[in-house]
Amino acid sequence: xxxxxxxxxxxxxxxxxxxxxxxxxxxxxxxxxxxxxxxxxxxxxxxxxxxxxxxxxxxxxxxxxxxxxxxxxxxxxxxxxxxxxxxxxxxxxxxxxxxxxxxxxxxxxxxxxxxxxxxxxxxxxxxxxxxxxxxxxxxxxxxxxxxxxxxxxxxxxxxxxxxxxxxxxxxxxxxxxxxxxxxxxxxxxxxxxxxxxxxxxxxxxxxxxxxxxxxxxxxxxxxxxxxxxxxxxxxxxxxxxxxxxxxxxxxxxxxxxxxxxxx
Numbered sequence: 486x487x488x489x490x491x492x493x494x495x496x497x498x499x500x501x502x503x504x505x506x507x508x509x510x511x512x513x514x515x516x517x518x519x520x521x522x523x524x525x526x527x528x529x530x531x532x533x534x535x536x537x538x539x540x541x542x543x544x545x546x547x548x549x550x551x552x553x554x555x556x557x558x559x560x561x562x563x564x565x566x567x568x569x570x571x572x573x574x575x576x577x578x579x580x581x582x583x584x585x586x587x588x589x590x591x592x593x594x595x596x597x598x599x600x601x602x603x604x605x606x607x608x609x610x611x612x613x614x615x616x617x618x619x620x621x622x623x624x625x626x627x628x629x630x631x632x633x634x635x636x637x638x639x640x641x642x643x644x645x646x647x648x649x650x651x652x653x654x655x656x657x658x659x660x661x662x663x664x665x666x667x668x669x670x671x672x673x674x675x676x677x678x679x680x681x682x683x684x685x686x687x688x689x690x691x692x693x694x695x696x697x698x699x700x701x702x703x704x705x706x707x708x709x710x711x712x713x714x715x716x717x718x719x720x721x722x723x724x725x726x727x728x729x730x731x732x733x734x735x736x737x738x739x740x741x742x743x744x745x746x747x748x
Contacts, residue, residue, distance in 0.1 A: 495573030497524035503701035546600030556607035619712035652721030694729025
């Protein structure tokens, strides 16, 4: 188990960092792929202090050639990558379609959507000769709900569908591909924004069925399950980690009223 390798794009912070640490705890040697050198080296240092093997690789996932070179370097340094977590992404601000910044729109698609494709292409083709592998892509509740982020939102829809296509293509090589869909996750930046009064936690919580928002560790546990043998029959799925927001969002709009609220 100690010789198995996992590559995580966007692994220098947030959900990617949580996934890297969780997979390292399962015995994977970890490749942290990111553009934030300071944070990437911090994560590698923390993993090393915990007794794990981890390397940092600077790479802009929007650059297909850079991703290909990084995949080759990871394989040379650590060995065959059996797990890919594609979590590198840019986060937008709300805007309207009719007046959105098209240059920023294009950049987000290059990182979020094409970056996911580049990572899947470069690492999956290295898994094929070994007929073993598991890939987890990062979708979102945006994959299922129309929300006012006109670059990020359709991009997450596209990632879910691309995951299904990859699952169909790669299944014959015993490579599984699944997509997770987190809601708002209680990452340090969100926690800090709530504490500073910049975000209203009650408003964030309102559309969720559960009175709980996922922590990064909840997302990491789901990823660890999906890449494990416990999920060996699961591929091509979209798995929400959403505290029930996708279910409740439509439920509460029922014209007949909410049953438990009726007198």
